[in-house]
Amino acid sequence: MFQRCLICTDFTDGLYRLVNFVPELAKGGLKKIIFLHSLPVWEQERIAGIDEQQIAQARERLCAALEQVPEGVEVKIETPSGRPTETIVRVINSEQIDVVVAGMPIRSLLEEKVFGSTSMELARQTSVPLMILRPQLVSTYTVEELSLRCQHLWRYLLIPYNGTETADYLIRQIKEYAVHRPANSLQQCHLLWVIEDKGRNETLTTHRLEEARQRLNALKQELEALDLKVNVEVRQGNFLQEIVKVAVDCDITAIAIAKEYSSNILNWTVSNVASEVLHRVWFPLLFFSPKK
Structure with a gap:
């Protein structure tokens, strides 16, 4: 990549x-x-x-x-x-x-x-x-484990997505780097949309789930056009817990996140999702900053 x-x-x-x-x-x-x-x-x-x-x-x-x-x-x-x-x-x-x-x-x-x-x-x-x-993680890897990690730093990315401008900015960055990626680099992406159904009625939640699936399937086609293998998934629950579950279950090598993107101006304030991931998740993170 x-x-x-x-x-x-x-x-x-x-x-x-x-x-x-x-x-x-x-x-x-x-x-x-x-x-x-x-x-x-x-x-x-x-x-x-x-x-x-x-x-x-x-x-x-x-x-x-x-x-x-x-x-x-x-x-x-x-x-x-x-x-x-x-x-x-x-x-x-x-x-x-x-x-x-x-x-x-x-x-x-x-x-x-x-x-x-x-x-x-x-x-x-x-x-x-x-x-x-x-x-804390790098220091505990054995030589054999670190050897494999170094070969596959960006092989399989988990990309949390929620339809916001920040999420779209992240997708654009992934696509930009994927176009010029070297061989044996980025191979696969997992697009994940977590619907937090706090206080939502069943009809509204069902609509949100279907809307999320449609949007992720459209993004899947865009990324597959770049010769990437892409999985999409929509889940309900706590976004941080679901992100970690997917990262563990799907053998993810890194989680991709981005900064806040608000009103067409990239601000320093880190979005809630990115902030939670930055401060609470052990997985390697690929962190995209705004264009200056």
Whole structure:
């Protein structure tokens, strides 16, 4: 699905382990892979400086990525100094990155506001999709499990859909990337519409279910025209619970979500569905930001 990938690690998120799986990442279609660790700039007596020893240590931890590089694949190591978000955005722009792999722990919205999140700050500043991998999960994978995960990061996407402008924006992004996807990348999508029937009468709920099925079948035809295998499903219940059930039962590799799209203006405010998924779901997330 993507060809130019930036993998950001702070060495506490488990993502540094991916340096040992460059051949597997390449099997998923990647042609350029950059590993980045951003170091802080220290200040002493009003003079900014760079810790060369820390840079050397960071490069040493990442250098395994350069040892087994398949033919036709470019691998780089970047250890810039500065604020992480700023250094990441610079590399995104200079290297024409089309996906960023980043870690984001499970946190409540309040905890995120208190402690901050580089991933969410990054999403505010760039429209490049983020592949969010949970540090708690990546750190527990065995070598064999991580090898398979690296080969199939975007193979089978679960796409929650509810007919809103945000959902339509997400579909457009999936279609755009699917058109130019490399071989062995995105192969299958599962479109899911969850009808939350709180306080609805039976007739109205039945109408909503049928309307949802018709809309999903239309989207299925559009995506199948791009040589994708597509499943569609309409469920009733709590949207978060149903999303997780489908992800588990259908062997999903990642869940695709997008930001809020309101009144033809892409705002930063994350929609309720996306916010719940971001803060409560363990699955890898493919997070699409608005076009700037």
